[in-house]
Amino acid sequence: MRGRFAPSPTGLLHIGNALTAVLAWMHVRSRGGEFLLRIEDIDQQRCKSIFVDQLVEDLQWLGLDWDEGPDIGGPYMPYRQRDRQTIYDAAFTKLLEQALLYPCYCSRSELADVLIAPHGWFADEPRYPGICRHLKPHERVEKACHKAPAYRFRVPEQNIGFADEVYGEVNIRPSEGGDFIVRRSDGLMAYQLAVVVDDAAMGITHVLRGSDLLASTSRQLLLYRALGYDSPTFAHTPLLLDEYGRRIAKRNSTATLLGMRLAGVHPEEIIGVIGWLLGLTDMADPLSLTELLSCFSISRIPQSPLRLSVECQKRLRINVTY
């Protein structure tokens, strides 16, 4: 068994990221598997190296360890996406050769007028209506003179089913989200392609991540199939909300691991709250990671979002006022 935690270093890790990291680690370690840390910094405008150093330190402070990662290397180096572009290029060419992609010349402002309101599984993002899917060859040539294209995956009209370790049988129609981008117009690969290529290349057998990525999994399964890779087992875990039901914001510095640590919170206090929120323990009292690991079973993880109560916020010196 091989699993991973794959954060994007766009800011400091917060309590919600810690929850996912601890879950991914326990999932693998409870079954004697190998755990790796991969940095998803493909979007170099949004990601900063300083956050990479800090997240390594924060995860170690929390008590997590990994067998491979950017700080210690490993057989599948490099472990930072910004250094893996040539690997993505090869996969991109493979998709292109199968005619599964098409160039899209739509600019951001053109898209603003035509995007279709989101719904269903893809409620977080507006749907691309497929304008460039139907361009005639001469229209493509004409557009190519003015603009470098992004490339979209031609999503077929079919349901994608998979067995999720937390959600059970899931059936999603990725065409509801429209044709998605695999390469941006600036040449950078998009998350969907990079994550699939990396998980396959690094021999990941079990992907555990937040349930905000559940719909994305249907797109990624299309890519697994197209690239001829075996797909891993997926487990999507509940998101962490504040007492009003809002996502814990990255900008709330008191909810970051560094913020809590500077406020004098001990890692065992965070682990204790995480264990209690997940329903693995009866009380939110401080707990070591080894103690929590002994209570862990993926079958005990709930589907519905977790609420960080005011009481828990006090324990962790988190101040949710924004």
Ligand code: GLU
């Ligand atoms: N890099 C993604 C994030 O930080 C996670 C992707 C994944 O686990 O597949 O949200």
